Amino acid sequence: MTTEGTVILDGTGVKRALTRIAHEILEKNKGVKGLVLVGIRTGGVHLAHELAARLSEIEGEKVPVGAVDITLYRDDIKGHAEHLPVGKTEIPFTLEGQNVVLVDDVLYTGRTIRAAMDALMDHGRPTSIQLAVLVDRGHRELPIRADFVGRNVPTSRTENIQVMFDAANKPTDVVLQK
């Protein structure tokens, strides 16, 4: 994809934001005990791995990372001219009694998060679900808010926000497209 548009968060900025979010997660949960990360496909999964690396660096303990695909839980299947391919959900650990941090790249209407929470509930009953996003661009349509935000960006609905990743799935920068 071409990256025409304004860079609102460069590589260093993204790294700083993720490091801060990692510290905030640890502060809120008092460590990594009973903590698991679940990323929303596909951007959220890459970010979840980034966060997990930082968490284990700080605490010296590994944090499990899962992936959830929300295609089957969408509320707008009939609206898509092309039917979306279904990705794999991979949660190779129990969610029962865990504190789950759901990770996504951009928080917009909140419908993706609603779908992801439904998907998580089908896997078990977590003690809590928290939400970490790199960018919150507003325009919520559901009563959902993020616990950890990298950057708040006021946008109009006609704009598009894209988190770019390199070939190794490391986040490079965040771009605002008109």
Next chain:
Amino acid sequence: MGFKHKDIIALRDLTKEDIELLISTAESMREINSRDIKKVPTLRGKTIINLFYEASTRTRTSFEIAAKRLSADTVNISPSTSSATKGETLADTALNLLAMKPDIIVMRHAVSGSHYFLSQKVPCSIINAGDGAHEHPSQGLLDMLTIKDKFGRLDGLKVAIVGDITHSRVARSDIQGLTKMGSHVFLAGPPTMVPPGAERLGNVTVCPTMREAIQDADVVIMLRIQQERQGKTLMPNAREYSRYFGLNPENLKLAKPDAMVMHPGPINRGVEMSSYVVDGPQSHILKQVENGVAVRMAMLYHVCGGELAE
């Protein structure tokens, strides 16, 4: 990449990309079947009618489970309980069912091509669960998924299909699908059970003996002798058939050491396959059944989107 078909009637009508999409969706669907809560809300509020004019346990159950795991509502209609026994035509039955607003009709019918006829009559999606000696697309797809699970690919594989090719809709779907995906198919069976001109179906070789077909094969698909169709008149007796076209531990050694053995079921033990092979380590028969649910979930999911997108 999207699925643009309202119906799935034959693998012949699908492109390689369509088949790849269905198989990759099925791979994702499989995860749902291993959960404690085996249900997702995707097709909530959709109604699916299973209209089975021919006997079926595996396929009908598999379609029903697939629909239920996607939260659709299912209704089963079988010949003994339907008005077909009172002389109602297929078109009338379909129009009456249509008045009840189903979203998908999954049908099995003894007449080849009856699904094409039906799809012109009704606007809802039609999925073929087997029509006469034409095609059985869900079986073809689940066979391909099972093969891909083991080898990670389909292209370049040698696949032997042995048995009553002429009357087998499974064979036709397997041939259509596998050749599109780049496999080389070898057929063998009694001359009365191999259709003339089978080579014209694509990358297909007809072998005079079973030994040649399974020599160095990666996959051996055995077909059921269809005793309820013309099977009886086309061969002298089951024992002679078994001697020339039955798979046993001895002739299975001709295939590659890690070759997989498949069968669409139900099996006539001791006729097309010896029990040693059916229950042996190379048998993937139950794996096929397991994959069947995931493949049918993928089919239901994609036709539902295709229809509604118009």
